[in-house]
Amino acid sequence: MTPTVSASGLSLRFGGTVALDDVSVRLRDGVTGLLGPNGAGKTTLLRVLATALPADRGAFTVLGHDPSTTAGRLDVRRTLGYLPQTPGFHHDFSAFEFVDYVAILKEMTNRTARHQEVRRVLEAVDLSDVRSKRIKKLSGGMRQRVALAAALVGDPGFLVLDEPTVGLDPEQRMRFRELIAQAGEGRTVLLSTHQTEDVAMLCHRVIVMTGGRVRFDGTPAELTARAAGRVWSSTERDPGARAGWRTGTGSFRNVGDPPEGADLVEPTLEDGYLLTLDGEPAEVAA
Numbered sequence: 001m002t003p004t005v006s007a008s009g010l011s012l013r014f015g016g017t018v019a020l021d022d023v024s025v026r027l028r029d030g031v032t033g034l035l036g037p038n039g040a041g042k043t044t045l046l047r048v049l050a051t052a053l054p055a056d057r058g059a060f061t062v063l064g065h066d067p068s069t070t071a072g073r074l075d076v077r078r079t080l081g082y083l084p085q086t087p088g089f090h091h092d093f094s095a096f097e098f099v100d101y102v103a104i105l106k107e108m109t110n111r112t113a114r115h116q117e118v119r120r121v122l123e124a125v126d127l128s129d130v131r132s133k134r135i136k137k138l139s140g141g142m143r144q145r146v147a148l149a150a151a152l153v154g155d156p157g158f159l160v161l162d163e164p165t166v167g168l169d170p171e172q173r174m175r176f177r178e179l180i181a182q183a184g185e186g187r188t189v190l191l192s193t194h195q196t197e198d199v200a201m202l203c204h205r206v207i208v209m210t211g212g213r214v215r216f217d218g219t220p221a222e223l224t225a226r227a228a229g230r231v232w233s234s235t236e237r238d239p240g241a242r243a244g245w246r247t248g249t250g251s252f253r254n255v256g257d258p259p260e261g262a263d264l265v266e267p268t269l270e271d272g273y274l275l276t277l278d279g280e281p282a283e284v285a286a
């Protein structure tokens with residue numbers, strides 16, 4: 001199957017900071033998680049793929065469209081839904097007015113068809129009941145759903161979500177996960193997040209970045225397997241552990257290189273992620 005997004009050798013610097021360093025990825029249908037510490041280059045990669053920022057080097061296509069030409073860039077934008085890290089709401093707009101405004105920007109000129117589409121996406125994110133409320137009166141979780149509805153306008157084949165669950169309470173996050181999972185059915189979704197749980201529960205694939213580079217690209221099970229035999233329980237904090245903490249039951253959970261005869265426990269995706277980051281710089285100065 002041809003990938004929806006095919007990127008090779010993407011590199012970008014901001015002055016002395018290397019934000020992307022030779023990034024190559026191929027994305028297919030379903031939800032791919034993008035994990036990495038602050039400053040790893042996640043938002044930069046998303047902005048480049050969303051054609052909001054040109055890369056210094058490298059190339060990519062989205063559904064066969066090449067954004068290096070003006071016409072190709074327009075084609076990519078027509079097939080794209082983008083939920084940025086800080087959505088630029090007009091807070092005095094109602095949810096309906098805001099999503100309608102985004103639909104106008106997406107070139108939907110037929111008013112009847114456009115309003116039908118706006119109602120469809122607001123229904124999809126379960127906001128039909130509050131569509132006439134001003135955005136400033138909505139909760140944080142509802143605002144994120146308005147932003148998701150705006151990204152879903154026009155049924156894009158490629159959906160880019162930049163930390164959409166940040167600041168949400170557990171119930172809202174769960175609700176948002178459901179919506180992202182639905183959005184990933186028959187569509188390619190790239191989800192940047194700091195929540196390893198989001199990745200474990202939602203994603204068929206995970207990419208880990210640090211210092212502008214891809215350090216891991218595989219399934220969540222493969223990332224978890226990186227910590228196999230490297231997580232153990234002990235009564236005291238093990239001085240040889242890379243990370244160790246007392247759990248609610250009073251015993252210590254250690255991650256790293258276990259001593260002989262250690263009481264090994266089942267690793268999580270977060271353990272695999274932490275061990276992948278181990279020793280890697282979060283940001284790289286050129």
Ligand SMILES: Nc1ncnc2c1ncn2[C@@H]1O[C@H](COP(=O)(O)OP(=O)(O)OP(=O)(O)O)[C@@H](O)[C@H]1O
Pocket residue numbers: 014017018019036037038039040041042043044045283
């Ligand atoms: N517009 C900019 N001007 C200068 N430097 C920038 C700019 N945008 C990003 N950077 C730098 O590029 C690097 C990558 O930043 P980026 O925002 O892509 O990381 P991130 O992984 O998304 O981090 P976070 O998880 O904090 O959002 C960082 O060192 C950041 O300071």
